[in-house]
Amino acid sequence: MKDFAARALNQAQMKGATYADIRIVTRTTQHIAVKNGIVEALEQNESQGFGVRVIANGAWGFAASARVDMREIERVVAQAVAIARASALTKTRDVNLGARIEAHGRFETPVARDPFLVPMQEKIGVLMKADAEMRRVPGIKVARGEMEFQREDKTFASSEGSFITQSIIESGCGIVAMASNLESGEIQVRSHPNSGGRNQVTRGYEFITECRMPENAQRIAEEAVALLSAAQCPSLDAATIILDGSQVALQVHESCGHPIELDRVLGTEAAFAGTSFLTPEKLGNFRYGSDVINITADATIPGGLGTFGFDDEGVAAQKTDIIKNGLFVGYMTSRESAQELKLGHSNGTMRADGWNRIPLIRMTNVSLLPGTWNADDLITSTDDGIWMETNRSWSIDDKRLNFQFGTEMAWEIKSGKKTRMLKNATYTGITPQFWGACDAVANENSWIVWGTPNCGKGQPPQVAHTGHGASPARFRGIRVGVIK
Amino acid sequence: MLGPEKIKELTTQVFALSKADQTEVLVTASERALTRFANSYIHQNVAETNAEVRVRVVYGKKIGVASTNDLSPEGLKRAADTARVIAMLQPDNPDFTSLPSPAPIQNVETYVERTANFSPDQRAHAVSVLCKKAKARGVVAAGAFTTASFEVAVANSLGVFAYHPGSLAEMNTVMMTDNGSGYAARAHADARQINAEAIADEAISKALKARNPTDLEAGEYTVLLEEYAVVDVLNFLDWLSFSAQAVQEDRSFMKGKLGEKVMSENVTIWDDGAAGDAIALPFDYEGVPRQRVTLIEKGIARGIVYDTATAAKDGVASTGHSLPAPNSDGPSAMHLFMAPGETKKSEMLKGVERGVWVTRFWYTRVVHPLQVLITGMTRDGTFLIENGEITRPVKNFRFTTSYLAALNHVRAISQETKLFHEDWSNASRSVPAILVDGFQFTGVTQF
Numbered sequence: 023m024k025d026f027a028a029r030a031l032n033q034a035q036m037k038g039a040t041y042a043d044i045r046i047v048t049r050t051t052q053h054i055a056v057k058n059g060i061v062e063a064l065e066q067n068e069s070q071g072f073g074v075r076v077i078a079n080g081a082w083g084f085a086a087s088a089r090v091d092m093r094e095i096e097r098v099v100a101q102a103v104a105i106a107r108a109s110a111l112t113k114t115r116d117v118n119l120g121a122r123i124e125a126h127g128r129f130e131t132p133v134a135r136d137p138f139l140v141p142m143q144e145k146i147g148v149l150m151k152a153d154a155e156m157r158r159v160p161g162i163k164v165a166r167g168e169m170e171f172q173r174e175d176k177t178f179a180s181s182e183g184s185f186i187t188q189s190i191i192e193s194g195c196g197i198v199a200m201a202s203n204l205e206s207g208e209i210q211v212r213s214h215p216n217s218g219g220r221n222q223v224t225r226g227y228e229f230i231t232e233c234r235m236p237e238n239a240q241r242i243a244e245e246a247v248a249l250l251s252a253a254q255c256p257s258l259d260a261a262t263i264i265l266d267g268s269q270v271a272l273q274v275h276e277s278c279g280h281p282i283e284l285d286r287v288l289g290t291e292a293a294f295a296g297t298s299f300l301t302p303e304k305l306g307n308f309r310y311g312s313d314v315i316n317i318t319a320d321a322t323i324p325g326g327l328g329t330f331g332f333d334d335e336g337v338a339a340q341k342t343d344i345i346k347n348g349l350f351v352g353y354m355t356s357r358e359s360a361q362e363l364k365l366g367h368s369n370g371t372m373r374a375d376g377w378n379r380i381p382l383i384r385m386t387n388v389s390l391l392p393g394t395w396n397a398d399d400l401i402t403s404t405d406d407g408i409w410m411e412t413n414r415s416w417s418i419d420d421k422r423l424n425f426q427f428g429t430e431m432a433w434e435i436k437s438g439k440k441t442r443m444l445k446n447a448t449y450t451g452i453t454p455q456f457w458g459a460c461d462a463v464a465n466e467n468s469w470i471v472w473g474t475p476n477c478g479k480g481q482p483p484q485v486a487h488t489g490h491g492a493s494p495a496r497f498r499g500i501r502v503g504v505i506k
Numbered sequence: 507m508l509g510p511e512k513i514k515e516l517t518t519q520v521f522a523l524s525k526a527d528q529t530e531v532l533v534t535a536s537e538r539a540l541t542r543f544a545n546s547y548i549h550q551n552v553a554e555t556n557a558e559v560r561v562r563v564v565y566g567k568k569i570g571v572a573s574t575n576d577l578s579p580e581g582l583k584r585a586a587d588t589a590r591v592i593a594m595l596q597p598d599n600p601d602f603t604s605l606p607s608p609a610p611i612q613n614v615e616t617y618v619e620r621t622a623n624f625s626p627d628q629r630a631h632a633v634s635v636l637c638k639k640a641k642a643r644g645v646v647a648a649g650a651f652t653t654a655s656f657e658v659a660v661a662n663s664l665g666v667f668a669y670h671p672g673s674l675a676e677m678n679t680v681m682m683t684d685n686g687s688g689y690a691a692r693a694h695a696d697a698r699q700i701n702a703e704a705i706a707d708e709a710i711s712k713a714l715k716a717r718n719p720t721d722l723e724a725g726e727y728t729v730l731l732e733e734y735a736v737v738d739v740l741n742f743l744d745w746l747s748f749s750a751q752a753v754q755e756d757r758s759f760m761k762g763k764l765g766e767k768v769m770s771e772n773v774t775i776w777d778d779g780a781a782g783d784a785i786a787l788p789f790d791y792e793g794v795p796r797q798r799v800t801l802i803e804k805g806i807a808r809g810i811v812y813d814t815a816t817a818a819k820d821g822v823a824s825t826g827h828s829l830p831a832p833n834s835d836g837p838s839a840m841h842l843f844m845a846p847g848e849t850k851k852s853e854m855l856k857g858v859e860r861g862v863w864v865t866r867f868w869y870t871r872v873v874h875p876l877q878v879l880i881t882g883m884t885r886d887g888t889f890l891i892e893n894g895e896i897t898r899p900v901k902n903f904r905f906t907t908s909y910l911a912a913l914n915h916v917r918a919i920s921q922e923t924k925l926f927h928e929d930w931s932n933a934s935r936s937v938p939a940i941l942v943d944g945f946q947f948t949g950v951t952q953f
């Protein structure tokens with residue numbers, strides 16, 4: 023690998039690149055899906071290749087190929103440099119990466135059980151057991167379960183002298199029960215441990231065991247069936263709502279994680295993902311939320327789905343304050359964007375979706391830090407409110423202000439008690455008003471680092487895997503419901 | 507490009523390595539380049555060469571799939587071995603019948619050599635047209651220009667061999683002022699048909715008209731949905747409603763409705779993977795020829811799309827709409843067409859007393875699948891219509907509305923259509939603009 027990388031970097035410089043880096047990546051994924059007692063999908067995919075990123079004539083070029091051999095280097099490097107020279111046609115100034123970075127190191131995800139060494143029968147057995155438990159509940163139309171494992175081995179080398187290798191292992195799983203009643207036109211789903219197919223972390227198979235899918239299968243199936251005849255969540259202009267940790271995690275992802283991406287702020291994602299309401303003049307003086315809101319971007323949390331040793335520019339993993347006691351204090355940055363705002367060095371959030379994509383600013387583990395409340399007290403101290411649990415739908419505008427989320431299940435709260443189940447709950451708001459209305463965040467006892475394995479961004483499209491620590495939290499005066 | 511001979515050689519190698527009862531090889535290869543711009547200059551510019559072999563092996567009723575992009579003999583052997591190991595380890599799938607047998611496939615010529623050979627300089631020149639026009643008119647340009655060639659081939663041990671080469675050019679742009687934006691996009695198999703000037707003009711004039719948006723209360727409105735918004739409606743119908751799997755799982759409004767009126771009389775929707783005026787792919791990922799399937803005819807539900815597995819369940823033939831195996835999503839209507847109407851787009855506003863012009867939707871998500879109840883935002887050009895004319899720009903809305911109900915209240919359909927290619931799914935869509943009554947805006951944002 024060292025020779026291969028050195029050859030590419032040499033050639034790039036000989037062709038006139040003033041900066042070059044190469045990533046050589048092999049990614050192996052294993053996917054298992056069970057539906058209604060049948061193994062619906064069992065696949066293992068392997069994708070390898072290298073990508074060369076260069077600056078020539080002061081502009082960026084990138085080319086990538088699946089053929090990792092010495093002959094192909096020459097073609098791909100020449101293509102990257104030619105592309106950079108074409109980019110320069112429209113440039114308004116030269117790319118500035120700031121101070122040179124030379125990093126050396128190796129990072130490996132610590133795992134107790136390597137998921138690729140766990141027998142396939144064991145994995146299928148767990149999913150089949152959960153599947154059977156779900157389908158024992160009358161009224162369940164579809165039961166699904168899945169596991170996903172990923173191993174990514176990557177080498178990064180740059181013309182500034184960096185040489186880094188990393189092996190990152192991920193494990194994810196989830197089950198979902200669907201109940202339907204065609205006459206009443208109702209479909210309801212319940213998921214465990216999270217919706218969207220699965221929860222995912224950078225850990226080994228031990229995570230799958232801890233998720234206790236077979237033990238939770240009957241519960242979610244019964245909840246899905248009960249939801250069919252549950253009362254419709256009312257539409258209210260100003261309600262107290264309590265969100266479970268997984269929904270808080272997604273709320274953080276959408277309404278904090280994305281608008282703090284400095285590339286969005288600077289307009290470079292405008293055509294697709296959009297821009298951000300957190301414009302530069304707000305840094306350090308904008309009230310983003312109430313003073314119980316503390317958010318960090320931390321790539322060093324053990325097991326977090328956004329945890330790594332170095333980003334894809336070779337910058338070491340870091341922890342950055344984003345919101346401090348409600349005040350907006352930090353962005354996630356890259357080398358180039360940090361220079362543009364004169365923020366000093368990059369805080370290491372550039373990640374690429376495989377060998378054939380360039381790195382973009384991506385969330386690491388963007389987390390709402392634990393508060394002081396016992397999770398149960400959030401409910402017992404609420405006179406009149408709604409508990410909402412497990413995301414079902416999510417949508418937010420392209421500056422990340424107006425959002426609407428729906429959850430799989432909700433409960434009416436009266437006088438400190440969950441009284442009756444509610445279906446089709448949604449809530450909506452404007453980001454800083456919403457976080458400003460948060461009066462209680464549960465403590466570390468209910469704080470979990472959730473994984474979002476499906477964050478889309480960029481052209482061509484890239485999918486990132488991000489982490490979000492969160493615990494249940496309470497919000498006052500929130501608009502609930504749209505279905506009248 | 508690998509070419510059909512090289513691909514045949516690869517598939518023959520895999521068949522020789524596999525001792526399964528049945529073996530399927532799916533080869534996808536592509537050369538893609540994308541020039542991306544923002545703040546009126548090129549800030550990202552990329553190219554990629556890739557080819558993947560996906561092997562599905564069948565032992566009795568046990569199935570395994572493995573894929574690799576290492577096309578060396580060792581790489582292919584590893585994929586074949588992995589697929590076998592995976593298959594042997596699992597219980598029987600009682601629903602499985604067989605891989606498909608060969609059937610004649612219509613040849614569609616959609617590969618355009620000059621698109622495949624489009625150079626970084628050619629892309630940069632096209633983009634510089636947009637950037638220059640933007641600067642001249644005081645707006646900021648962002649967007650992307652893709653040119654690509656691709657090959658899809660499917661072979662199986664029952665004798666199927668299907669091969670299709672294609673090309674794609676796609677340009678989209680968002681033009682921005684301090685407080686308004688406009689969007690335009692075009693797709694075509696031939697990069698020379700992508701008219702950068704026209705795209706720039708459309709988006710710039712819209713961005714300028716969208717300056718200083720004013721407040722308009724949420725509520726029920728008649729809306730003119732431009733083609734960019736209508737394509738989203740079809741995407742959700744594909745995903746939620748038109749697939750046999752959605753119907754079999756009680757998730758689709760089409761269940762039990764064939765022959766019944768489900769949409770306005772002026773709505774006709776079909777799927778045709780062999781149409782030459784789209785980004786065609788005349789067979790599916792199992793090598794079954796894609797049938798032209800009428801889904802909605804003059805408002806009446808007429809059909810759904812099948813792959814081999816869902817067809818076996820209903821005792822019918824596959825319509826050729828499989829996704830790559832294994833897939834949990836079921837069949838997909840990847841080449842949807844909505845029939846154009848009688849009205850010129852410029853005349854559609856006539857008779858609209860009060861309504862909203864919507865350029866495009868953003869971040870749309872399912873609130874309720876059976877009703878196709880969707881929430882999302884408007885974006886990049888939202889205007890108030892009064893007495894048949896656009897009168898002023900308005901702040902973007904959140905909507906929570908049933909796309910099915912919308913297609914049941916279609917007042918007019920434009921003569922013009924636009925072609926789209928969806929990056930995420932490789933789907934191709936051809937749609938008109940539509941005028942719809944009773945659209946539910948449920949919130950407003952701050953810009």
Ligand SMILES: [Zn+2]
Pocket residue numbers: 275280476477478
């Ligand atoms: Zn995201």
